[in-house]
Amino acid sequence: MSASDEVNPLLLSGGDIHRASLEEVLEGLETSSEGMKTEVVRKKRTTCGDNTVPPPLSAPAWLCCLLPCLLRTKSMEQYKECVPQSAQVKRNGRPWVNMEATGILPGDIVKVSKDERVAADLRVIEAKGSCSFDTAAVTGRHEPQLCNPALPSKDYLQSPNMAFCGYLCISGECTGVVVATGADTVMGKLVSKAAWPPKGY
Numbered sequence: 001m002s003a004s005d006e007v008n009p010l011l012l013s014g015g016d017i018h019r020a021s022l023e024e025v026l027e028g029l030e031t032s033s034e035g036m037k038t039e040v041v042r043k044k045r046t047t048c049g050d051n052t053v054p055p056p057l058s059a060p061a062w063l064c065c066l067l068p069c070l071l072r073t074k075s076m077e078q079y080k081e082c083v084p085q086s087a088q089v090k091r092n093g094r095p096w097v098n099m100e101a102t103g104i105l106p107g108d109i110v111k112v113s114k115d116e117r118v119a120a121d122l123r124v125i126e127a128k129g130s131c132s133f134d135t136a137a138v139t140g141r142h143e144p145q146l147c148n149p150a151l152p153s154k155d156y157l158q159s160p161n162m163a164f165c166g167y168l169c170i171s172g173e174c175t176g177v178v179v180a181t182g183a184d185t186v187m188g189k190l191v192s193k194a195a196w197p198p199k200g201y
Contacts, residue, residue: 017123017179018152018159025123029107031177033125034093036107041091044105051104051120051181053165053188055079056196078197082137082166082187087112087119090175106178112163113173121185122163122176124149129172137166138186140198147174157186 017025026032030040056075087104088096088111096111101119104110109125112118118133124147131147138157148160156162163176165185182188190196 018156018162022123022125022149025179026177029177029179031107031109033109033175033177035089035091035109036105037092040107041105044107048105049182050102052102052183053079053083053185054183054191056191056194075197078137078201082117084117084119087116104178104181106181108178109175110178111173111175112169114169114171116169118163118165118167118169120165120178120182121180122174123179124161124163124174124176127172127174131172131174132170133163133167134170135164135167136198136201137168138164138190138198140200142200144170147172149174 020028030036030044036044056079057073084101086098087101089099089104090096090109090111104120106120108120110119110122112122114129117137127147127149132144133147134142135145136142145158146160147163151160153159157164163174165180165187180186180188183192187196190198
């Protein structure tokens with residue numbers, strides 16, 4: 001296994017990605033703080049699926065048409081609230097671009113500002129303005145968590161240098177590198193285990 005494989009969050013599925021150095025994380029994801037290069041984006045598009053968190057109620061589209069009440073259950077309403085449709089992304093060192101959240105790839109550099117939801121699991125690179133998150137979409141607790149890029153903790157889910165899909169930014173802003181998308185996010189794994197929404201959310 002190569003050094004980059006050892007820190008690649010796609011292989012670790014969380015693991016120690018919050019405790020690895022930022023340089024190792026960026027290298028493992030073939031990116032930089034300026035965003036992925038076009039050739040890397042093209043390559044990842046062929047190997048990574050859409051950044052789509054599976055819904056808590058999975059049903060064929062035709063069934064949802066016949067039974068629209070499925071889309072109005074509490075869990076589905078919460079799901080729609082938690083999964084943003086777009087995100088600010090930087091690639092090739094260019095200015096921030098607003099793009100569909102489904103197109104985000106591991107290694108993308110994403111900015112999250114106040115009142116915005118996190119669109120994928122992030123390792124935080126920089127935080128401004130006392131950035132903090134409401135983590136209830138993952139933890140079930142509406143207690144603010146202060147974001148700190150330089151402060152990992154033993155617990156992956158409570159690490160201040162991580163921001164997970166569904167988190168709501170309640171102050172400041174941060175930039176981070178995407179370490180997991182879609183079904184590989186913490187929220188996606190909770191859904192797959194029928195453990196989402198979390199109790200208390």
